Amino acid sequence: MGPVGHTAISTVVGASIWGVTGSPLAGGVAAGVGVLVDVDHLVDLYQSWIRRKTHLVIVPFHGWEYSLAGLLVLCFGFYHPVFLAVVIGHLSHVTTDHFHNRLTPLSYFVLYRVWVRFDARKIAPGRDSAYFHHNLTSFFPFRSLWEPWYLRKVEPWFTAREHSTSEDVVIEPNK
Ligand SMILES: [Zn+2]
Incomplete structure (x- = not known):
């Protein structure tokens, strides 16, 4: 899901947390965390575009483990409205x-992704790695204003880069 969907849902979650805890700060934190988890896509984009490892799904913040650990801590009696948020x-x-996103059932466990070495073919079978790396436009607002320009000027560059592996790179001999 992109940021617009996450923002909409996180606004509702944030308002609910504010209502339940009585803390506007906690409400804001819940809404912010709900959107900002996606900054970890930058890790995957870095791997894909800079290191040319296009078959990985890392997204380190996307893991049930963090939520479960947090819920356990809450269950064992540590309570603070911002922590709950x-x-x-x-x-x-x-x-x-x-x-x-409907990936495989375990895909959102960090430990599972480590187990399969972040291999996109296991984590998201049948999805082209381009699915993860070329849907960049959905991460930013006001898409209709700038997306045509992006598709014309920027994406071909990324595509060319992903399809050229290091072996394909022709190094000009020194003259
Ligand atoms: Zn996400």
Whole structure:
């Protein structure tokens, strides 16, 4: 799910947390965490574009483990409204992605992704790695204003880069 969907859902979650805890700060934190979990896509973009490892799904913040650990801590009696907000904001993000993106059942466990060495073919079978790396436009607002320009000027460059592996690179001999 892109940022617009996450923002909409996180706004509702944030308002609910504010209502339940009585803390506007906690509400803001829940909404913020619900959107900002996606900054970890930068890790995958870095791997894909700079290091040319296009078959990885890393997204380190996307993991049920964090939510579960947070819920356990809450169950064992540590309570603070902002901590609750972080846990619920994160949980709502991972839950939304899990049901919206429909990868394999374990894909949103970090430990599973480590186990399969972040291999996109196991984590998201049948999805082209381009699915992860070329849907960049959905991450930014006001898409209709700039997307035609992006598709014309920028994406061909990324595509060319991903399709040229290091072996394909022709090095000009020194003259
Ligand atoms: Zn996400």
